[in-house]
Structures are given as structure tokens and as C-alpha cells.
Amino acid sequence: MPSCSGRECGSDGCGGSCGTCPAHSSCDGTGQCVCEDGYYPNNDFTQCVAYGGPCFGVTENGHCVGDIWVFCQTVYLGSGIPPLERVEAIDCPSNFGSVCSSIGGLEGSCECGGSPGYCGTSGAAIGDYDVWFSCIGGTNLAHYDCPYEVGSFFAFCSFWLTMFGGGWGCMSSECGDLWDPGTDTLVDWCPGLSDCSYDPVANTHACY
Numbered sequence: 001m002p003s004c005s006g007r008e009c010g011s012d013g014c015g016g017s018c019g020t021c022p023a024h025s026s027c028d029g030t031g032q033c034v035c036e037d038g039y040y041p042n043n044d045f046t047q048c049v050a051y052g053g054p055c056f057g058v059t060e061n062g063h064c065v066g067d068i069w070v071f072c073q074t075v076y077l078g079s080g081i082p083p084l085e086r087v088e089a090i091d092c093p094s095n096f097g098s099v100c101s102s103i104g105g106l107e108g109s110c111e112c113g114g115s116p117g118y119c120g121t122s123g124a125a126i127g128d129y130d131v132w133f134s135c136i137g138g139t140n141l142a143h144y145d146c147p148y149e150v151g152s153f154f155a156f157c158s159f160w161l162t163m164f165g166g167g168w169g170c171m172s173s174e175c176g177d178l179w180d181p182g183t184d185t186l187v188d189w190c191p192g193l194s195d196c197s198y199d200p201v202a203n204t205h206a207c208y
Helices: 094-095 146-150
Strands: 025-027 034-037 039-041 048-050 063-065 066-073 082-090 100-104 107-110 117-119 131-138 140-145 156-162 165-172 178-180 186-187 196-199 204-207
Touching: 025 107, 034 039, 039 066, 063 100, 066 107, 066 146, 082 094, 094 107, 107 140, 117 156, 117 165, 131 165, 140 146, 146 156, 146 178, 156 196
Parallel strands: 063 107, 156 204
Antiparallel strands: 025 034, 039 048, 063 066, 066 082, 100 107, 117 131, 131 140, 156 165, 165 178, 178 186, 196 204
């Protein structure tokens, strides 16, 4: 009797097949389709998409493939030029000391890993600190490409500090304005920019 319980590909034991795998994948010994190296399943696991390639079925929020966060990164290419959208994949344990978990439905991202934010880069970003990874709701990370959000190649992610507190965010430039994701506007976080100092080694802005 044919048996395909728990299998999506390979033999059914009676000369038939339990299904075929999409392009750039193969059927493993347990009857599961596995993407080739350099490819990841899209959000609904219907096709394998190339790392750095177009975001076919990969959302901005992303999803988990084990403890790898796969998401669509939007990259700024210049004023008046359509941005580039490409597949990014980040290993949660090695980058954030956390795991990848669900944020609802088929979507997921790296958990915060004990920090409310990080500045870093991804394979889709251009500079060393292009991407702001922000802890949302105290549980999972969201990502913002600073040049794209601000609309300038001079924008980058940095830690900022005032006498009232601090945090991570997208700066329009060194000692420039701070991008507010809630309103999608730039705000003057340090009245009187002459009061701002920037430490490039620590990647920290201070205003006192």
C-alpha cells in the first residue's frame, strides 16, 4: 500500500511518488525537500530563493529556517532610483546570541538576545552600520536599512545618548537628525548640533 504520511517527496514505497521538489532543492532521506546551499525556502516554503537574489515570496518581516532569519532587505540606491529588494539571511545564535522564533502566522525573526537594539550590517547593506536592528515589544527584532529609510547615503545606524536617556537608531549623518520610525520623519534629538559629539570607534553620538 502506498505510504506518504509525513513525506512531501520521494518514493511512496509502491513504485509511485509522494511529490516533487521545487527548483534548487532535493529530496532528503526522510522525504522532505531541502534547498541547495545558497538558497532558502520562501515564507510559505513553496520555492527556494537565492541569497542576495529577488524576494520571491519572502516578506520584509521574514521567517525562520531553523535559527536562520530569512527576510527581504530594501537597499537604497540613490535619489529617484527604485530601491533594490534582495534576500538576506542572518544566523541568530552567532549574531545576536538568540534563536529565531515566530512573530505570527508564517513570519518570524531573531529574538532580541538581551539587548533593545543593535547596529550592524547585512549582506544586502552597503556600509558597516547601515542596518538598525530594533527590538520590538521586547521579544523579536525588526530591521531598518538606514540609507533607505532616511533617503541618503550619509545615513547610518548609531547609538545615541543624552542626559535623559539613549538608544539605537538611524542618523541622517554624523551628528545629524534622528529618524523616527513611528512618524517616518527626522527629529532634532540634540538641540544645537554644536553640542553633539561622535565617537567612531564606539559608534556613539553624545549630546549633553
